Amino acid sequence: MQEAASARPEIAIRADGRTRRRDSARLRRLNILVGALSLPLFIGLWELVSRSGAVNMVLFPPPTVVAIAVLEWIRSGQFFGDLAASLFRVATGFIIGGALGILLGILTGQFPVISSLLSPLFHILRPIPPIAFVPIVILWFGLSEAGKLFLVVWGVFFTVWLSTHIGVQKVDRGLVRAALMLGTPRRQMLQEIVLLGALPYIVVGLRTAVSISFYTLVAAELAGAFAGIVYRIEIAQQNLQTGQVMGGLAALGLMSFIADRLFAVLAERVVWWR
Amino acid sequence: MQPAIQVANLSIVFDTNRGQVIAVDRVSFDVAPGEFVCIVGPSGCGKSTVLNTIAGLEVPFEGDILVEGAPVFSPRADVGMVFQQPHLFPWKSVRRNIAHGPRMLGKSRTEANAIADDLIAMVGLKRFADAYPNTLSGGMQQRVAIARALANQPRVLLMDEPFGALDAQTRAVMQDNLLALRDRIKATIVFVTHDIDEAIVLADRVLIMSAGPGHILREVAVKLPRPRSSSVMLEPAYLALKKDCLDVIRAEGLRAFNQSDAS
Numbered sequence: 001m002q003e004a005a006s007a008r009p010e011i012a013i014r015a016d017g018r019t020r021r022r023d024s025a026r027l028r029r030l031n032i033l034v035g036a037l038s039l040p041l042f043i044g045l046w047e048l049v050s051r052s053g054a055v056n057m058v059l060f061p062p063p064t065v066v067a068i069a070v071l072e073w074i075r076s077g078q079f080f081g082d083l084a085a086s087l088f089r090v091a092t093g094f095i096i097g098g099a100l101g102i103l104l105g106i107l108t109g110q111f112p113v114i115s116s117l118l119s120p121l122f123h124i125l126r127p128i129p130p131i132a133f134v135p136i137v138i139l140w141f142g143l144s145e146a147g148k149l150f151l152v153v154w155g156v157f158f159t160v161w162l163s164t165h166i167g168v169q170k171v172d173r174g175l176v177r178a179a180l181m182l183g184t185p186r187r188q189m190l191q192e193i194v195l196l197g198a199l200p201y202i203v204v205g206l207r208t209a210v211s212i213s214f215y216t217l218v219a220a221e222l223a224g225a226f227a228g229i230v231y232r233i234e235i236a237q238q239n240l241q242t243g244q245v246m247g248g249l250a251a252l253g254l255m256s257f258i259a260d261r262l263f264a265v266l267a268e269r270v271v272w273w274r
Numbered sequence: 275m276q277p278a279i280q281v282a283n284l285s286i287v288f289d290t291n292r293g294q295v296i297a298v299d300r301v302s303f304d305v306a307p308g309e310f311v312c313i314v315g316p317s318g319c320g321k322s323t324v325l326n327t328i329a330g331l332e333v334p335f336e337g338d339i340l341v342e343g344a345p346v347f348s349p350r351a352d353v354g355m356v357f358q359q360p361h362l363f364p365w366k367s368v369r370r371n372i373a374h375g376p377r378m379l380g381k382s383r384t385e386a387n388a389i390a391d392d393l394i395a396m397v398g399l400k401r402f403a404d405a406y407p408n409t410l411s412g413g414m415q416q417r418v419a420i421a422r423a424l425a426n427q428p429r430v431l432l433m434d435e436p437f438g439a440l441d442a443q444t445r446a447v448m449q450d451n452l453l454a455l456r457d458r459i460k461a462t463i464v465f466v467t468h469d470i471d472e473a474i475v476l477a478d479r480v481l482i483m484s485a486g487p488g489h490i491l492r493e494v495a496v497k498l499p500r501p502r503s504s505s506v507m508l509e510p511a512y513l514a515l516k517k518d519c520l521d522v523i524r525a526e527g528l529r530a531f532n533q534s535d536a537s
């Protein structure tokens with residue numbers, strides 16, 4: 001009798017645990033299903049709303065119309081030219097701005113004199129949104145490629161500079177002391193300890209700069225260009241080709257998304273010890 | 275015989291925002307070659323500062339420090355140090371961490387790796403030679419740090435509360451490991467701790483320090499037989515030594531208490 005009484009609660013607990021586990025598995029499957037339905041659901045809803053007559057179809061075209069506009073854009077041969085022009089600006093600006101940012105970040109992070117010289121200037125220039133430089137860039141560079149690169153470089157540089165600067169300064173002093181005690185010469189400290197210690201910060205800065213390079217690309221192409229995804233969006237807007245405007249936005253979003261994903265994969269490999 | 279370490283009239287003064295504070299006040303002691311000396315004292319008594327100064331990481335305000343007869347101005351490769359935190363290079367595997375010192379002294383990668391592999395075997399981490407530090411437990415990390423400090427075959431090994439961050443069980447194992455290691459290496463060891471048991475188990479001689487400002491209260495010679503293990507703590511001779519040490523510390527604590535009461 002006593003035995004039965006003491007055994008019962010245990011059984012009850014176990015049974016409870018099993019149902020809970022089954023519940024959580026069911027919940028997980030439901031989440032996956034809802035996630036897979038998310039995009040089709042919203043695109044379907046968009047199609048319905050656009051075609052219902054409740055909104056102006058010219059200003060708010062349904063996804064099918066957008067898709068046709070994009071296909072025509074590709075068929076006309078302009079799409080790949082636009083894509084190449086935009087990618088070139090983003091990639092070149094990112095590489096130049098990133099390289100300058102890392103270089104100067106190491107210098108200001110490591111050498112107090114250089115930091116005293118440059119940091120005040122950088123801290124004044126950094127908060128100015130790069131887009132605000134569009135007018136003066138047009139004055140300086142006209143509608144040339146150099147002006148567009150300048151804007152992207154400008155946007156990328158400060159983010160990467162700041163994160164590198166902070167990364168170098170935050171390198172664990174304990175690691176530096178340990179390295180000193182092991183006979184590491186001061187001139188090798190940079191490559192052995194400081195650079196690697198700052199690397200995770202630099203990678204975060206570069207990843208933030210990926211999306212910033214796309215912001216500044218938009219400003220650069222809106223200011224006047226002869227090809228490019230954003231340039232094409234602007235032309236389509238002037239012709240009231242709303243479908244192509246939306247297609248351009250989708251293309252820009254996709255580009256930025258893929259760039260960010262690629263960078264995330266890269267970042268994981270660069271910081272190999274994590 | 276020339277002492278391995280000579281500390282003469284060492285004073286260290288820190289600049290704080292409340293003015294200058296004397297951290298260490300005229301500390302003098304010698305350490306013989308191959309001797310194992312423990313410095314015990316409460317936190318803030320300046321024992322770590324003394325160690326950092328011997329290491330060349332801090333500059334004395336006054337006084338002289340000689341290691342192997344030569345004055346210390348900056349870190350030197352024949353003085354190794356193990357810190358309270360392992361401070362392993364997170365981007366290097368266990369082997370590369372240990373090989374770092376020999377590499378910096380100009381050894382080839384093959385030579386440095388051979389040295390590292392010997393030490394890895396000595397600290398019992400063969401399975402983890404290619405692991406990165408963040409995958410190791412605290413005790414294993416500290417074993418790597420000790421092996422790394424030994425890789426340059428230092429004449430003097432300085433240890434700054436190396437087991438302070440470990441749990442009690444791991445700490446006892448590490449103490450036994452260190453005792454066994456010590457019998458195989460020839461280094462002179464200065465070991466800082468706030469744990470009186472740890473000091474007596476490990477040392478040939480214990481220096482008891484007191485705070486405000488830091489100075490040496492008493493030297494206690496530990497004449498317990500070697501090879502030793504932490505089970506020595508159960509022997510009467512050990513308990514007598516511990517009582518001596520505790521009496522000194524209690525007398526000092528009372529004196530400090532009365533002083534603060536009077537002022």
